[in-house]
Amino acid sequence: MSELLQIKNLSKIYKTAGGSLSVRKSSVSALEDVSFSVSQGQTLGIVGESGCGKSTLGRVISRLDTPSAGEIIYKGENIAGKSLSAMRPLRKSIQFIFQDPYASLNPRRQIGAIVEEPLRINGVSKEERRSQAQALLERVGLDKGSYEKYPHEFSGGQRQRVVIARALTLKPELIIADEPVSALDVSIQAQVLNLFKELQEELGLTYIFIAHDLGVVRHISDRIAVMYLGRIVEIGSVEEIYSDPKHPYTKALLSANPRIGENGASSRQILVGDIPSPLNRPSGCSFHTRCPIAKPECAINSPALRDIRGVDVACDLIS
Amino acid sequence: MTDREPAVQVLSESPGRIARETLAHDRRTWIASALLLFIVVLTLSAPLYATYVSKTDPFVSSINGTTVIDGQEVSVLQQSTEGLRIGVNPIGPTWRIGSYALGADNQGRDVAARLLYGGTNTLLIGFTAGFLTITIGTLLGVIAGYSGKFVDSFISRILDVIWAFPVYLLSISLSVVLLTSGFKWGPISLEAGSLYLPIFIIGLVYVPYVARPIRGQVIALREREFVKAAIGSGAKSSQIIFREILPNVIPSVIVFIPMMVALAMLTESALSFLSIGVQPPDASWGTIIKDGLGLLYTRPLVALLPGLLIVITAVSLNLLGDAVRDALDPKARMRGAV
Numbered sequence: 001m002s003e004l005l006q007i008k009n010l011s012k013i014y015k016t017a018g019g020s021l022s023v024r025k026s027s028v029s030a031l032e033d034v035s036f037s038v039s040q041g042q043t044l045g046i047v048g049e050s051g052c053g054k055s056t057l058g059r060v061i062s063r064l065d066t067p068s069a070g071e072i073i074y075k076g077e078n079i080a081g082k083s084l085s086a087m088r089p090l091r092k093s094i095q096f097i098f099q100d101p102y103a104s105l106n107p108r109r110q111i112g113a114i115v116e117e118p119l120r121i122n123g124v125s126k127e128e129r130r131s132q133a134q135a136l137l138e139r140v141g142l143d144k145g146s147y148e149k150y151p152h153e154f155s156g157g158q159r160q161r162v163v164i165a166r167a168l169t170l171k172p173e174l175i176i177a178d179e180p181v182s183a184l185d186v187s188i189q190a191q192v193l194n195l196f197k198e199l200q201e202e203l204g205l206t207y208i209f210i211a212h213d214l215g216v217v218r219h220i221s222d223r224i225a226v227m228y229l230g231r232i233v234e235i236g237s238v239e240e241i242y243s244d245p246k247h248p249y250t251k252a253l254l255s256a257n258p259r260i261g262e263n264g265a266s267s268r269q270i271l272v273g274d275i276p277s278p279l280n281r282p283s284g285c286s287f288h289t290r291c292p293i294a295k296p297e298c299a300i301n302s303p304a305l306r307d308i309r310g311v312d313v314a315c316d317l318i319s
Numbered sequence: 320m321t322d323r324e325p326a327v328q329v330l331s332e333s334p335g336r337i338a339r340e341t342l343a344h345d346r347r348t349w350i351a352s353a354l355l356l357f358i359v360v361l362t363l364s365a366p367l368y369a370t371y372v373s374k375t376d377p378f379v380s381s382i383n384g385t386t387v388i389d390g391q392e393v394s395v396l397q398q399s400t401e402g403l404r405i406g407v408n409p410i411g412p413t414w415r416i417g418s419y420a421l422g423a424d425n426q427g428r429d430v431a432a433r434l435l436y437g438g439t440n441t442l443l444i445g446f447t448a449g450f451l452t453i454t455i456g457t458l459l460g461v462i463a464g465y466s467g468k469f470v471d472s473f474i475s476r477i478l479d480v481i482w483a484f485p486v487y488l489l490s491i492s493l494s495v496v497l498l499t500s501g502f503k504w505g506p507i508s509l510e511a512g513s514l515y516l517p518i519f520i521i522g523l524v525y526v527p528y529v530a531r532p533i534r535g536q537v538i539a540l541r542e543r544e545f546v547k548a549a550i551g552s553g554a555k556s557s558q559i560i561f562r563e564i565l566p567n568v569i570p571s572v573i574v575f576i577p578m579m580v581a582l583a584m585l586t587e588s589a590l591s592f593l594s595i596g597v598q599p600p601d602a603s604w605g606t607i608i609k610d611g612l613g614l615l616y617t618r619p620l621v622a623l624l625p626g627l628l629i630v631i632t633a634v635s636l637n638l639l640g641d642a643v644r645d646a647l648d649p650k651a652r653m654r655g656a657v
């Protein structure tokens with residue numbers, strides 16, 4: 001399988017807002033030295049706590065945000081430094097799906113117009129647009145009448161289907177979905193996830209699927225990257241990560257996921273304390289402040305990802 | 320194939336149509352519109368009234384003029400019969416259409432005809448200045464909000480300069496300066512007595528009151544996901560502004576219209592009252608109030624009637640504004656529906 005996307009040492013630093021005259025300036029590094037690759041037709045799930053930088057990662061890869069450093073190699077071309085206008089022709093093949101289906105649709109336009117808009121931007125004729133949009137709406141499971149309706153007439157799940165239809169109009173190869181089902185009811189979540197899977201099989205799509213729900217990620221992903229404070233701490237295949245988590249953070253994350261038929265909290269590994277602020281990142285391994293197996297040297301050395309039994313793990317204490 | 324969620328509504332309703340229907344069911348809309356329509360038609364009939372009914376020229380003083388009441392010819396300005404018997408009193412309201420129905424002012428001019436002509440000017444300035452404010456304000460607000468960075472700072476600081484002055488202080492100062500010298504800038508040249516002067520002055524001083532909220536709204540909209548999605552599909556700035564942002568700003572702009580027209584009208588009347596708005600011999604409701612000030616004890620109607628008309632117009636404009644705002648604000652609508 002060929003690599004569709006390769007991320008090399010990607011960083012994103014946000015300067016915190018101080019006025020132009022303010023002397024004190026601080027910065028938040030939302031992403032630090034993130035590297036991974038995604039193969040054509042695969043799904044990479046990205047999990048982590050709130051604020052770990054997973055949404056930032058998605059926005060930077062889709063170039064809705066500009067990375068501070070690093071490379072984003074998409075189909076052999078580095079798109080990290082491209083200007084907005086230089087990105088325009090590439091936008092077609094990378095589409096983004098947002099978390100909130102209520103904010104993703106312009107409330108003043110008809111569903112048909114919303115789904116057609118990407119085609120219109122790219123100069124497709126009116127009849128062509130209409131037939132394509134109707135076909136797509138039907139494909140994502142909405143009935144024909146939806147074309148003339150307005151977003152406020154739809155439920156969250158239906159709206160997310162519209163969002164998916166819109167993302168598909170330009171026949172993209174890579175879809176970055178930022179928590180696409182977390183705003184939906186559990187029953188609807190399953191339907192939308194299945195839609196994602198069907199579309200992947202039909203159209204050969206590649207997904208980067210960002211979520212905090214481990215069950216969701218497991219269902220849809222081929223590989224999983226676990227993020228903590230802007231870094232990837234473990235990345236590997238779904239089977240490896242779920243059956244044999246290696247990084248202490250991954251272990252804690254998985255044990256926090258409730259499972260049926262297991263005897264309560266005894267087997268759970270509860271992390272102490274909150275995730276540290278990225279404004280004030282711990283030295284060395286960012287996780288050492290909460291890590292159950294931390295040693296003094298963890299506060300000094302920053303571990304790099306290394307291969308441990310088929311999975312890349314960023315921890316020096318595991319072998 | 321996935322399960323379909325049932326379609327709840329069959330009939331499709333656009334947000335615009337919902338607002339129009341809400342508006343049509345609001346009693347305030349009809350009351351305010353009827354009052355406004357009445358006043359507009361009334362003022363527009365001014366030339367007809369002056370030519371065919373009162374047969375006087377309301378812009379020329381007729382100190383020696385006469386009118387016929389009950390077959391008798393009566394002077395428009397009568398010698399005072401009280402106190403020291405000096406000075407003259409203009410004829411009071413005769414309540415006879417065609418012969419100084421609402422009396423004369425101290426130059427012997429028909430108050431009724433002047434009220435109608437004055438209303439034309441006041442409404443003309445109110446509407447044009449109001450729309451000028453809305454147009455410039457929306458334009459600047461959208462440009463500043465969408466561009467951000469330097470353009471935003473530049474426009475915002477200019478607006479801050481205007482905003483820093485109290486509206487009346489600024490419009491009075493501008494009027495005083497421009498009315499004495501007229502306005503000349505490049506190809507634009509306005510005479511000192513021109514009606515355009517108050518229009519431009521009033522149109523200008525209220526611009527920040529529209530531009531600022533619009534700018535804030537555009538900044539908020541720019542960060543919304545559907546705008547990001549448009550960027551993600553390769554949309555150009557012009558496409559984003561016209562198809563994603565403007566349709567969401569228009570409702571606020573519509574809400575501003577009646578309120579800005581009312582404000583402009585009130586400001587015009589205030590300036591004219593201070594003799595720095597509409598210049599004689601032209602009339603506006605403001606100048607008529609000023610004319611009536613000296614007659615307040617003998618002929619109070621001369622000052623009260625234009626005041627009353629200003630109040631009615633301003634109140635109906637605000638009433639209409641409230642109705643429009645409630646119709647366009649879906650949250651207010653939900654409160655009403657429950």
